[in-house]
Amino acid sequence: MDNPKLQKLPVINFGKEKLQHGTNGWSFARNEVRHALEECGCFLAVYDAVSFKLRDSVFSALEKLFDLPVETKKKNTSDRDLFGYFSIDGDSSNHESMGIENSTDIEEVKKLSKLVWPQGNDDNFSGIIHECANLMSELEEVVIRMVYESYGVEKLKCDSHLDSNMHLLRFNRYISHGVDEKTVSSNAHTDKTFITILTENRENGLEVKLKDGQWIPVDFLPSSFVVMAGEAAMAWSNSRIQPCFHRVLTNANAKRLSLGLFSFNKGVIHIPQELIDDEHPQRFKSFDNLALLDFFLEEKRMGLPTDSTTKKYCGL
Ligand SMILES: O=C(O)CCC(=O)C(=O)O
Numbered sequence: 001m002d003n004p005k006l007q008k009l010p011v012i013n014f015g016k017e018k019l020q021h022g023t024n025g026w027s028f029a030r031n032e033v034r035h036a037l038e039e040c041g042c043f044l045a046v047y048d049a050v051s052f053k054l055r056d057s058v059f060s061a062l063e064k065l066f067d068l069p070v071e072t073k074k075k076n077t078s079d080r081d082l083f084g085y086f087s088i089d090g091d092s093s094n095h096e097s098m099g100i101e102n103s104t105d106i107e108e109v110k111k112l113s114k115l116v117w118p119q120g121n122d123d124n125f126s127g128i129i130h131e132c133a134n135l136m137s138e139l140e141e142v143v144i145r146m147v148y149e150s151y152g153v154e155k156l157k158c159d160s161h162l163d164s165n166m167h168l169l170r171f172n173r174y175i176s177h178g179v180d181e182k183t184v185s186s187n188a189h190t191d192k193t194f195i196t197i198l199t200e201n202r203e204n205g206l207e208v209k210l211k212d213g214q215w216i217p218v219d220f221l222p223s224s225f226v227v228m229a230g231e232a233a234m235a236w237s238n239s240r241i242q243p244c245f246h247r248v249l250t251n252a253n254a255k256r257l258s259l260g261l262f263s264f265n266k267g268v269i270h271i272p273q274e275l276i277d278d279e280h281p282q283r284f285k286s287f288d289n290l291a292l293l294d295f296f297l298e299e300k301r302m303g304l305p306t307d308s309t310t311k312k313y314c315g316l
């Protein structure tokens with residue numbers, strides 16, 4: 001039975017009519033987005049632009065990708081830790097991840113496909129993955145436009161933010177073996193992104209932490225994606241938006257796949273004047289989002305605590 005004390009995440013519908021700027025549906029959804037990000041740091045977006053058929057094709061393509069030999073998967077490299085292939089093995093679990101930088105460019109998706117299937121791939125891996133990445137990035141653009149608009153920040157600033165957006169598409173597979181309880185497959189963390197958009201196959205596991213400290217499981221609805229605010233959105237918003245703390249717990253003998261679009265800004269992010277006033281004095285300096293990520297990765301490599309990386313990097 002549902003625990004009545006367990007809160008649920010806000011659910012916001014992103015049907016076609018809500019995506020039309022200037023409609024009542026848009027204004028209503030825009031207010032819900034701001035409220036959800038300020039209160040929870042995340043929400044569930046029902047977004048049927050990604051059809052069930054496309055979803056199924058994406059997850060079966062990812063299953064084939066992860067079923068490749070480790071040596072092949074290791075060809076997915078990147079200059080940044082965590083952007084290419086990595087694997088974390090625990091006593092009873094295994095978490096593997098692969099990524100495609102600039103995934104809204106089909107050539108980048110083809111590059112990975114050619115690397116791991118040099119003889120060719122008959123399942124249209126690139127087409128399917130690229131279509132899904134593009135649809136996810138369209139949702140992300142709508143969310144970012146709504147966020148800028150809800151705070152009355154100039155449209156030009158929003159356009160320039162979107163022009164310098166960089167997307168990393170990342171796939172995760174978590175396998176846990178014969179344990180009775182849930183296994184922590186990904187420790188609690190916040191992303192260093194502006195926005196992260198995630199979905200999963202049928203196996204649940206993602207949990208988010210609410211303001212009151214309660215961890216709640218994300219119950220994905222059909223056609224839904226969780227939209228999470230990252231540290232960059234928190235700093236940009238002068239701490240109005242909460243960064244979303246999340247973790248992954250997998251069930252015994254489960255195989256879970258997830259797909260996430262991580263957006264970083266390639267330029268320098270300035271804290272908008274519209275978000276600074278007597279009640280909200282400026283809390284962060286202008287900062288470079290990717291440099292913030294590199295700073296975090298370096299601190300992590302050195303084994304330093306990373307719970308207040310952003311404050312340390314660009315806090316005032
Ligand atoms: O697999 C998931 O649902 C979450 C993955 C995640 O938090 C991450 O890749 O940063």
Ligand SMILES: [Fe+2]
Pocket residue numbers: 189190191246
């Ligand atoms: Fe994450």
